[in-house]
Amino acid sequence: MEQQREAGTLGMWVFLVTEIMFFGGMFLAYTLYRSMFPAAFASASNHLDITLGAVNTGVLILSSFTMAMAVYFTQIGKRRPQILCLVLTLILGLTFLGIKAVEYHDKYTDRLIPGHLIPSAPFGPAVNEHGKPPDHHKLTLLTGATLPQVEMFYWIYFAMTGMHALHMIIGAGLLTFLLIYSIKGRFDPEYHSPVEVIGLYWHFVDIVWIFLFPLLYLLGRHLEHG
């Protein structure tokens, strides 16, 4: 039993290493194009909704806390708080996905979807030249930025956050499975490695967001009024 638990935990760690490499490819692309097109990335970043992004960051950090508590309560064998914590984690996870959906919808209505993904609405935001009074729905281009470069930012934005959201959806599925098994009383201080292992996964997905948020949302704030 001990050997199995050890194997499960090690297996998840190894899997998380592969996940880091998987996201790593996109982080590399991000780094390269950010250094090539700093102005375009700043302009595009300024148009992301920082409030929703910040709220989502808080939501995820909180969900990491409730997940950690769920693991703790499983280890000491308290079932009620364990189930409560799992429910809270699931709700927070779904809240994150809901807010993300609202953000995607805003980008869609502002026509900040790159390319021909949606043929009727090709990428062509109403450009607001720098210095004009700010319009929330219009993209302000900083000096040196061009639209194709902004498009590049949004492509990376959607690829990275989309891949992250996919991981969140998988995580929510795993949490549902944990919840059903917890209600059936399958976990106790002796056997609870699924809770620990899925907990590890959940924390990993949170940490990815902790990196995504500043890299995507906060990167050009100081240039906005400069």
Added chain:
Amino acid sequence: MKAIESFETPRPSEVNYINAQYGLKSWLLTKDHKRIALLYLGSITFFFFIGGLYAMMIRLELLTPQGDLLQSTTYNKVFTQHGIIMIFFFLIPSIPATLGNFLIPMMIGAKDLAFPRINLLSWYIYLLGGIITIYALLAGGVDTGWTFYTPFSTTFSNSYVVAAGLGIFINGFSSILTGLNFIVTIHTMRAPGMTWFRMPLFIWSHYATSLIMILGTPVIAITVLLLAFERVSRVGIFDPGLGGDPVLFQHLFWFYSHPAVYIMVLPSMGVVSELVANFSRKNIFGYSFVAFSSLAIAVFGFLVWGHHLFVTPQSVYAGMIFSFLSFAVAIPSAIKVFNWTATLYRSSISYDTPMLYALGFIGLFTVGGMTGLFLASLAVDVHLSDTYFVVAHFHYIMVGGALMGYLGGLHYWWPKISGRMYPEGWGRFAALVIFVGFNLTFLPQFVAGYLGMPRRYHAYPPEFQVFNVLSTAGASILGFGMLIPAIYFVWSMRYGKHAEANPWHLPGLEWRTQSPPPTENFEVTPVVTWDAYEFAPREEIEVVGKFGPEAERI
């Protein structure tokens, strides 16, 4: 020798993993690592023959200078598909998924891998990726080269790039899961007494291979995924027409695909370490050097991808560093070769079929590795890049290295896997035919490449014809040689001599259980008190009359 023969031979029992259960369902839903290994063996053999057919088409087309058998567009598809099938669906899973899957638990004294269900899942993922790729081939083929270079693959190619990419993407997860399973198994499932430095070198090399699998494969996964999206949506980061950088694609691609070469050759080196030590009846020379050189190759392998980009606008300084690091990979590789030859020195070598393949490997791998140094030199590479010199070089590594090890290992463990002996005479004959055929195929390509014959064209200037005729003749011999083992392995499953538990009289754990093994591998969990390759020193037996460190019975 006496001591080894006196190992208690497990009583032959009627029940083993093959006849424990019957029916298709018992195979398709099995969680037994040995049965999954056989499922893999069947499927990679199928892909090997498809890839082999494409190879024959290439060689037949190149028999004459003008393009008469295939049109240029067809030829593009044929060599692309040869590469994709052989690399992703044969070479990468070859040794790890069959021999590794079968032997890792047995060699460390475990009942199964750490995650048997994930092991089965990995085979289904492999199959799904394979089916999608075959769909791409049948629907119209792919013509980008196995490297999928942008912007050709994203913009200009009018072939089934997305389907093939998806197949490779899915197949990658089977590789990741196999690597993950091996790492966790080796860490947590070793039998009592099986310390890290008592593990056979086969295990060490698979540990190094698994590291590459889990670190490299996700990168190719995300890369082909982005490529496929880019092709579908016409937006992306690789196409210069869209503001992207095609060299970024090459960096990401080779970050996996160069280490992938070591996924192919490291397991083979593990097999050869086993064969050399066991068929010369001598402890391997410098065990820990061989073990750590596997890890060193895995680590260095990740730092050299830039030597595929010497003729791109990569910075010259980056090129110099990559060139230097590529030379550095030769060090751990040479350590292995020197240790193998030092093991052979003053040992009692028996030239059974597996050993012939192992000796072939040492020679061919050395040629492949040395020519690799030519290509790793910045200035020389500018001349040799994209010529047949490169083609010959990597075939010496992939076929002369990886495939020789695979065949040697398959012969060596065939008694354990199938419970039958293969016909030794035919085995030696086939090994010889394959060795001759291989060299005749690829040695002339070194010369043709050096003289400037470019790769990936269906026609060529007439002065290169002599090399191509030689090469095609060699390929025919090689193809014939490959058919012989295919036939006698199938034959031996029914008519071969029954194998004893330990037909080669060796100390390894996998030989201390019946052939074929029972489903649970060992009736009692073995306790290991000996080192790998601990053969009785001859003098000791003669003088003292027994084998010094008492070999514990299991």
